[in-house]
Amino acid sequence: MIMLMSAIHAQTLPILKPKSTGENTSMLCHYVDENGKEHWVKTVKSLNKKQISKIQQQLLFLDYSVIKTGVLDVQTKRELALFNKDNALGNYPYVLPDTQSVLKAKYKEKKKAVKK
16 A cells, blocks of 8 residues: 555656756867868757847848848858857857857947947
């Protein structure tokens, strides 16, 4: 009887979820450059519409030709490739882990200069 009660009680305990380590925030994307060379590039995973809009807004402020759509579309990828290339991050049309931090720093730097 005691074993039966133990089994019933065990089923009511909440399941513990492991803490996130941040390791699941990136993924590898396949990219073929203009010379036909293949690359696997570590990119930021699952950007939402708000995050993409923010990236587009920052690119636009930094004089890249992009329209704020909230979608990681062709024009955004083209300007991301230019931004990444201009900042020695590679010629990749993706949001790389370093793209967001460099973009944020450049945006703040220009915004501060404009205020003066």
